[in-house]
Amino acid sequence: MQELFYIKLQELNQYYIKIIILVSAIILMLLSWSIYNEYEHKKISALEHAKNTFEKDMMFREWVASHGGVYVPPTDRTPPNPYLSHIPNRDLITTTGKKLTLMNPAYTLKQLMTEYKGMYGAKGRITSLNLLNPKNKANEWEVKALQIFEKKKQLEFHEFLKKDNKEYIYYMHALVTEESCLKCHLHQGYKVGDIRGGVSIVIPMEKYNRDFYNTIKDIFLIYIVVYLIVVFGIRYTHKILKLSILEQEKLYVENQKKEEIMLAQSRNAAMGEMISMIAHQWRQPISVIAMWANNITADVDMETLNKEDCKKYADNIVAQTKHLSQTIDDFRNFFRPDKSKETILIKDVMEDCLSVIEKSLQNNNILIERNYENFIEVNIYSRELMQVFINIIKNAKEALIDNKIKNAKITIKIYEDDYSVISEIRDNALGIKPEVIGKIFDPYFTTKGVKSGTGLGLYMSKTIVEKHLNGTIEVKNIDDGVSFVITIPKK
Numbered sequence: 001m002q003e004l005f006y007i008k009l010q011e012l013n014q015y016y017i018k019i020i021i022l023v024s025a026i027i028l029m030l031l032s033w034s035i036y037n038e039y040e041h042k043k044i045s046a047l048e049h050a051k052n053t054f055e056k057d058m059m060f061r062e063w064v065a066s067h068g069g070v071y072v073p074p075t076d077r078t079p080p081n082p083y084l085s086h087i088p089n090r091d092l093i094t095t096t097g098k099k100l101t102l103m104n105p106a107y108t109l110k111q112l113m114t115e116y117k118g119m120y121g122a123k124g125r126i127t128s129l130n131l132l133n134p135k136n137k138a139n140e141w142e143v144k145a146l147q148i149f150e151k152k153k154q155l156e157f158h159e160f161l162k163k164d165n166k167e168y169i170y171y172m173h174a175l176v177t178e179e180s181c182l183k184c185h186l187h188q189g190y191k192v193g194d195i196r197g198g199v200s201i202v203i204p205m206e207k208y209n210r211d212f213y214n215t216i217k218d219i220f221l222i223y224i225v226v227y228l229i230v231v232f233g234i235r236y237t238h239k240i241l242k243l244s245i246l247e248q249e250k251l252y253v254e255n256q257k258k259e260e261i262m263l264a265q266s267r268n269a270a271m272g273e274m275i276s277m278i279a280h281q282w283r284q285p286i287s288v289i290a291m292w293a294n295n296i297t298a299d300v301d302m303e304t305l306n307k308e309d310c311k312k313y314a315d316n317i318v319a320q321t322k323h324l325s326q327t328i329d330d331f332r333n334f335f336r337p338d339k340s341k342e343t344i345l346i347k348d349v350m351e352d353c354l355s356v357i358e359k360s361l362q363n364n365n366i367l368i369e370r371n372y373e374n375f376i377e378v379n380i381y382s383r384e385l386m387q388v389f390i391n392i393i394k395n396a397k398e399a400l401i402d403n404k405i406k407n408a409k410i411t412i413k414i415y416e417d418d419y420s421v422i423s424e425i426r427d428n429a430l431g432i433k434p435e436v437i438g439k440i441f442d443p444y445f446t447t448k449g450v451k452s453g454t455g456l457g458l459y460m461s462k463t464i465v466e467k468h469l470n471g472t473i474e475v476k477n478i479d480d481g482v483s484f485v486i487t488i489p490k491k
């Protein structure tokens with residue numbers, strides 16, 4: 001039985017390890033998922049930044065294009081654009097004599113991009129595979145992007161690349177020819193809708209990577225705290241459950257000990273009862289032996305001892321001693337501990353029991369009536385059942401004597417139904433008071449006072465019947481006494 005607690009503890013430990021592994025796996029998964037999300041978020045933000053930069057540039061370009069270009073005073077910084085020399089009104093002089101030169105969208109944008117490049121992180125460039133201005137020549141990556149636009153008819157392309165150990169997002173958006181572009185680019189053979197080139201934007205990833213690592217640090221910290229809390233929680237629960245199992249085991253062992261003590265006490269009580277029964281059984285043969293021995297002494301004293309008389313006395317003494325030793329055998333049988341089950345008729349168990357107890361019943365003028373209809377043997381610890389029968393019959397005897405019942409009688413009926421062998425023991429000792437009958441199987445419950453009662457007989461009987469014989473024991477009052485019914489299953 002204690003193995004059960006050991007198994008329970010082992011099971012608990014296994015659960016504990018499994019749960020820790022499961023929780024660790026889940027938290028690790030969530031952590032990876034969060035990191036992956038942050039990583040994606042970093043890339044999306046950088047791409048968003050690049051797109052915004054492009055859109056801002058386009059808005060500005062659009063604004064310039066919507067005016068058909070803008071005129072600014074020509075300076076070293078903004079000389080007349082040689083690529084616009086084919087435009088009739090490239091250079092103007094106002095009525096007040098101020099000189100102005102035309103800036104087309106590409107020219108304005110290029111100036112904006114070169115002069116303010118990197119101001120807000122992003123660097124942009126307009127480029128094409130078919131150039132007006134050779135300074136706008138596409139680099140290797142831009143050529144690749146432009147070729148992709150031409151081949152796959154897509155308008156955007158981006159990549160994250162390392163250059164000199166630093167990471168950048170390279171973004172390019174195609175420039176599609178519109179009506180307003182043809183003013184400058186018509187001579188290159190473009191039509192509306194053609195991809196004419198692209199705006200490339202390069203943004204260093206440093207800030208995004210820094211943000212990413214900072215967020216990851218925070219996430220790690222939070223996950224570690226959560227993990228520790230969860231693991232401590234599980235550990236704590238495990239500890240409490242373990243303690244409760246150990247506590248249960250302790251209680252179980254204590255109960256076991258208590259039960260053993262009670263069993264020993266009730267065996268002692270039964271032993272006392274036996275000894276008093278042996279005394280009853282031996283009283284008569286011993287007095288007979290004494291009588292024959294007296295006869296021998298008297299004959300010797302009177303010198304009348306002859307051979308025949310002597311032999312007769314001796315034979316009688318031997319016969320009585322045989323009876324004595326038979327009684328001892330009976331009792332020894334009763335006290336022999338049950339090591340293994342035997343297959344036996346319950347009525348035989350009852351007869352064995354009566355053979356030791358009947359004499360003391362007869363001495364108290366108690367009649368025993370037997371009524372056996374028992375043919376099926378059962379496999380049981382027969383000594384234990386005998387102890388139960390003795391306890392019940394002894395109680396009946398005590399009640400009959402205490403209540404000074406005339407025509408005192410114990411009726412024993414053993415019969416069978418489909419599943420069980422039923423033993424009923426009745427007496428006519430006036431029954432048990434109703435307020436007491438519910439307690440008689442409780443340990444240490446007695447109405448006989450501490451001197452004559454232990455209160456263990458019926459408690460032990462119930463324990464034996466229910467736990468060792470898998471049966472039931474019931475009590476009820478009948479007209480003039482009590483009926484105990486013991487049901488033992490056939491299988």
Ligand SMILES: Nc1ncnc2c1ncn2[C@@H]1O[C@H](COP(=O)(O)OP(=O)(O)O)[C@@H](O)[C@H]1O
Pocket residue numbers: 391395396399427429431432440445446447448452453454455456457458459482
């Ligand atoms: N046949 C009976 N008639 C009347 N009372 C009984 C009978 N059998 C048991 N009892 C009651 O049940 C109580 C408990 O019995 P038991 O457990 O054998 O303890 P004890 O005999 O030591 O008192 C007895 O004290 C008695 O009051």
Ligand SMILES: [Mg+2]
Pocket residue numbers: 391394395455457458
């Ligand atoms: Mg008793």
